[in-house]
Amino acid sequence: MSRGMSIAAFSACAAAGAVVAALLATAPGAGADDGTTTAATTTTGATSTTTAATTAPTTTAPKLSKGPKLIAAGVTIGGTLVGGLTVGEARELVQTRFARPLTLVGGPGANIVVTPKDLGATPHFDQALNLAARVKRPGYLVPLKVEVSRPKLERLVSSLGARFHRDPVDATLKLRNLTPFATKDVPGRRLKEVIAERAIFLALKTQKRDPLALPFDMVEPEVTSGQIGKAIVIRRGSNKLMLYDIGKKSKLVRTFQVATGRSQYPTPLGKFEIVNKWLNPWWYPPAGSAWAANSKPIPPGPGNPLGTRWMGLSAPYVGIHGTPDSASIGYSASHGCIRMLIPQVEWLFTQVDVGTPVFIVSA
Incomplete structure (x- = not known):
């Protein structure tokens, strides 16, 4: 081969190598998606260089979803513990407890059961729940405002007063086998109507449903067995x-x-x-006696x-x-x-x- 042909052949080979190197440099590596490292080689004339290309993995932090808002611990509404509940749960609990009936006790075996609805009681749930949801102080006592129909309450207490009223019974003297004996005196009683109204209203307001003993004044008999x-x-x-x-x-x-x-x-x-x-x-x-005439x-x-x-x-x-x-x-x-x-x-x-x-x- 002549010197001129050798130079031409060498130049052609160099050009071909440059084209191949360029194609390899632009092609993606096999693990690029999972963060692996590949090497690219570039040949210029008789000298080749290797360049390391590194692709770092990308990560995204998950977003935390916000839970429902809870009422502060220990908060009560009208005596009912609602701390740690949502407003909806608190509403259901307070409404259920408020609707429970109230037992009025007039004596042994003399019980009268009434419901808040019977007395026209209107509780302000929304007002109490809004306040309970806002307070931050644990153990806060939220009052439950309750309106009661005064005429209905007065009619109930008046009917109870008539039902449980008892006049006193005086001791009397009777004969048994020709021997006198005193019957037992029995005290009477009268309902304290004003105090009873207040007690019933307070039980509704505080949601207390323990049996409520009605208050009475005792009326002593005029004649007792000891007075005969x-x-x-x-x-x-x-x-x-x-x-x-x-x-x-x-x-x-x-x-x-x-x-x-x-x-x-x-x-x-x-x-x-x-x-x-x-x-x-x-x-x-x-x-008028004939024997005493004159x-x-x-x-x-x-x-x-x-x-x-x-x-x-x-x-x-x-x-x-x-x-x-x-x-x-x-x-x-x-x-x-x-x-x-x-x-x-x-x-x-x-x-x-x-x-x-x-x-x-x-x-």
């Missing part, structure tokens, strides 16, 4: 007068022989009481047919009195009165009062 004291039983058939001390158990104090009315003027039967007491009484002829009043003294003491009964013209005629004692000998020996009637006079019950029986 003494009682007298007169047995007409056997001509006896018996004095009893009335208490939890009746106690016989003393028994006396007496004179009662003869068959023409019988001593009346029934329950009476002492209406007056006279010391050293006058005797006056009973009006008789004149007799002053106190030894000849007075009433002796020294008189205890008039609620039966007209009948009384317990002394007599100077001791021989009549034990017999049916009077004109309807009950005669006693003078020392005995003077003692009895000190033991009884006006109002003392007197039973006259046929035994």
Whole structure:
């Protein structure tokens, strides 16, 4: 080969190498997508250089989604704990608890159940929930404003007052087997209506639904068993007068022989009481009595047919009195009165009062 041909051939080879190097430099590497490193070689004339190309991986941080807003810990609405709940959850809880019925207790076995709706109660949930959602302080007490229909509440309490009202029962005296005994006195009661209204309203407002005992005033009876004291039983058939001390158990104090009315003027039967007491009484002829016609009043003294003491009964013209005629004692000998020996009637006079019950029986 001539020198000229050799130079031409070498030049052609160099040109071809440059074209191949350019194509390799522009082609993508095999791992470029996963961040691998490739080498590119460039040949210029007889000299070749290697350049390292590095592709770094790209990463994107995930976005955190925001959760629902929660009410601060420990917050309550009208006494109901709503801390840690969403507003929607808190609404459902407070509404459910508010709608619970309220039991009003008027006594053993006397329960009345009412609902907030019965009383026209209107709670302001939105206002309370908005405040609960805004507060940041843990344990904040959010009040629940409640409006109650005053007419409905007053009608309810008035009906409860009538239903549970009880008049007091006085002790009375009765006979059992010819022995007097006092029936049990029973106190009455009256509903404290104003206080009851306030208590019901407060229970609705605070969402308390424990049984609510209604408040009452106790009304004492006018006559208790301990106030009866003494009682007298007169047995007409056997001509006896018996004095009893009335208490939890009746106690016989003393028994006396007496004179009662003869068959023409019988001593009346029934329950009476002492209406007056006279010391050293006058005797006056009973009006309209044939046996006393033309008789004149007799002053106190030894000849007075009433002796020294008189205890008039609620039966007209009948009384317990002394007599100077001791021989009549034990017999049916009077004109309807009950005669006693003078020392005995003077003692009895000190033991009884006006109002003392007197039973006259046929035994």
